[in-house]
Amino acid sequence: MFDKGEYLVEVLPYIKKFFGKTIVIKYGGSAMIDESLKTNFSKDVSLLKYVGINPIVVHGGGPEIGATLKKLNMESRFHQGLRITDENTMEVVVMVLAGKINKEIVLNINKSGAKAVGISGVDASIVKAKKKLIEDVDLGLVGDVEAINPSILNHLSESGYIPVVAPIGVDDEGRRYNINADSVASAISISLKAEKLIFLTDIDGLLDKNGSLISSVNINNVDKLINDGTISGGMIPKILSSKEAIQSGVGKVHIINGKKLHSLLEEIFTQLGIGTEIYAQ
DSSP states (O other), X not given: OOOHHHHHHHHHHHHHHHTTOEEEEEEXXXXXXXXXXXXXXXXXHHXXXXXXXXXEEEEOOHHHHHHHHHHTTXXXXXXXXXXXXXXXXXXXXXXXXXXXXXXXXXXXXXXXXXXXXXXXXXXXXXXXXXXXXXXXXXXXXXXXXXXXXXXXXXXXXXXXXXXXXEOXXXXXXXXXXXXXXXXXXXXXXXXXXXXXXXXXXXXXXXXXTTSOBOOEEEGGGHHHHHHTTSSOTTHHHHHHHHHHHHHXXXXXXXXXXXXXXXXXXXXXXXXXXXXXXXXXX
């Protein structure tokens, strides 16, 4: 029989440990699409704020951008998984990310009882961007993070709000750039020296070659796991971003399955956790 009292006793030390600390959450995958999962996520993030933790949410939105472009009879073009973004496509990116998706997340969190504020990297120049350069192909208005100005994020958190950030950056000339949300979440976590960076995905975490969950990974072993093929495909940039974050002062990085109810709380507030924990020592 499940003992609720024992569970609450287990949670208490973690609430104490993380009180006043910042946790950056990259929100993506099915947790952004399924209605019950969206509600579940909003309640979990609200609970974090209520117990004295400072969550910052960074969200993606690639599928929604693609669907909107299709409705507008605009072509989606990709190179190595990156959306080629011309001026017209950028207008749609801003509309979907900073408008529709961002405000829906804010609304859901507010309905759950907390106070969220939706912003993009353009606001207060939070995300200073530079054009992403690769050989042979011009990606247009696709950017990399050059620097983070975290002052408004700190101000919002200290004032009792949950910042919800759309991954759009701006350069010194005022050009806006479409930036990978994982990269923005990692850069923000570094700038704030966050206690944790958590990636919500559609898989349980990092899996070995037999499909079993690897519950923890030391950053010193990351290169070996890439070389032997354990870490491959789209997981490589996520793990490398995690390694960089930890080397730059972030406490730990977690990759969890956002399709599981309350996975966010289970990873933060229980000893065993639920996904893959990446750490330095």
